[in-house]
Amino acid sequence: MPELKRTPLFEECNKLGGRMIDFGGWELPVQFTSISDEHETVRNKAGLFDVSHMGEFTLKGAGSTAFLQSILTNDVSKVKVGRAQYNIMCYPNGGAVDDLIIYKIADDDFFICVNASNIDKDFEWMKEHMPEGLELVNISEQIGQVALQGPLAEKVLQKLTKVDLSEIAFFGFAKDVVVAEVLCTVARTGYTGEDGFELYADAKQIATVWGKILEVGTEEGVLPCGLGARDTLRFEACLPLYGQELSPTISPIEGGVGFAVKTDKEADFIGKEALKQYKESGAPRKLVGIEMIDRGIPRHGYPIFVGEEQIGELTTGTQVPITKRNIGLALIKSSFAEIGSEVQVEIRGKKLTAKIVPTPFYKRNK
Numbered sequence: 001m002p003e004l005k006r007t008p009l010f011e012e013c014n015k016l017g018g019r020m021i022d023f024g025g026w027e028l029p030v031q032f033t034s035i036s037d038e039h040e041t042v043r044n045k046a047g048l049f050d051v052s053h054m055g056e057f058t059l060k061g062a063g064s065t066a067f068l069q070s071i072l073t074n075d076v077s078k079v080k081v082g083r084a085q086y087n088i089m090c091y092p093n094g095g096a097v098d099d100l101i102i103y104k105i106a107d108d109d110f111f112i113c114v115n116a117s118n119i120d121k122d123f124e125w126m127k128e129h130m131p132e133g134l135e136l137v138n139i140s141e142q143i144g145q146v147a148l149q150g151p152l153a154e155k156v157l158q159k160l161t162k163v164d165l166s167e168i169a170f171f172g173f174a175k176d177v178v179v180a181e182v183l184c185t186v187a188r189t190g191y192t193g194e195d196g197f198e199l200y201a202d203a204k205q206i207a208t209v210w211g212k213i214l215e216v217g218t219e220e221g222v223l224p225c226g227l228g229a230r231d232t233l234r235f236e237a238c239l240p241l242y243g244q245e246l247s248p249t250i251s252p253i254e255g256g257v258g259f260a261v262k263t264d265k266e267a268d269f270i271g272k273e274a275l276k277q278y279k280e281s282g283a284p285r286k287l288v289g290i291e292m293i294d295r296g297i298p299r300h301g302y303p304i305f306v307g308e309e310q311i312g313e314l315t316t317g318t319q320v321p322i323t324k325r326n327i328g329l330a331l332i333k334s335s336f337a338e339i340g341s342e343v344q345v346e347i348r349g350k351k352l353t354a355k356i357v358p359t360p361f362y363k364r365n366k
Contacts, residue, residue: 090274185201343356
């Protein structure tokens with residue numbers, strides 16, 4: 001077996017008692033205290049995540065915007081300097097290569113954050129379709145990243161910088177921000193359903209940022225948090241996870257992120273025709289929320305039935321902390337997707353009743 005990769009914060013997480021697991025070839029903490037405690041801390045206070053396993057690219061050169069327009073589903077021409085945009089990169093059939101965030105540094109100058117498991121695949125895909133004259137560089141090993149998430153995130157982080165963080169709007173970012181004497185790019189995107197910040201810094205200095213945030217956040221109850229809470233938080237807010245709600249066989253329309261697919265933009269992009277057909281005629285499958293009526297916890301991969309017909313399967317499911325609801329996201333045939341309809345989830349050989357419910361399961365009070 002290949003040796004697991006480690007982030008620049010591995011030793012820091014280990015010292016704090018993080019329970020390490022194999023996550024897509026990375027040795028990362030699934031939890032420090034408990035998933036429930038960490039989930040609740042992010043919802044009510046603030047939690048700090050090591051997300052240094054994520055990938056980062058830089059893209060520069062005249063024509064960079066046009067290139068991104070040709071491979072991404074969203075309208076990159078609308079992004080202003082200092083703003084970020086959620087995007088999906090698709091195959092010709094509409095399936096997802098990856099979902100990612102682009103940051104516009106200047107005209108034809110972008111910083112791109114991609115999923116850790118897709119770094120090499122994304123880089124090769126972009127290189128394959130990129131015209132000559134552009135400079136695409138994989139800087140993933142040089143960059144460390146932490147995410148401070150929760151309603152008290154701004155209050156805590158403000159202690160470590162002179163930059164007014166309230167001026168960074170949602171899906172905005174600021175470069176060259178000094179945080180705990182470390183030069184950072186500070187973004188406000190988030191993957192938990194809460195307010196919060198992502199801090200990108202030199203991999204050799206990210207441990208200083210991590211330690212200082214935990215130190216100054218003691219009074220506010222900031223906790224280090226693992227992948228377990230990150231997953232329950234993003235799931236509760238119905239934010240997709242690549243490999244579950246999005247994949248080469250699950251399009252962004254089916255995966256619930258059709259808002260990021262602009263088939264009416266002038267530029268052609270890979271997958272446009274397939275996605276346009278889905279938007280105009282309806283996709284054959286739809287991502288829906290389900291809540292168990294019978295006792296049982298839905299899990300990823302469990303089949304969904306109506307009568308004897310299997311109509312889909314769970315992409316994500318769990319008993320969420322705090323509310324203790326047994327809920328899931330399911331990709332099912334669109335004709336069965338009406339809110340309030342009852343379905344059956346097969347759990348360990350038994351068909352248990354659930355109902356289709358509105359999503360997201362959680363939405364923060366802004």
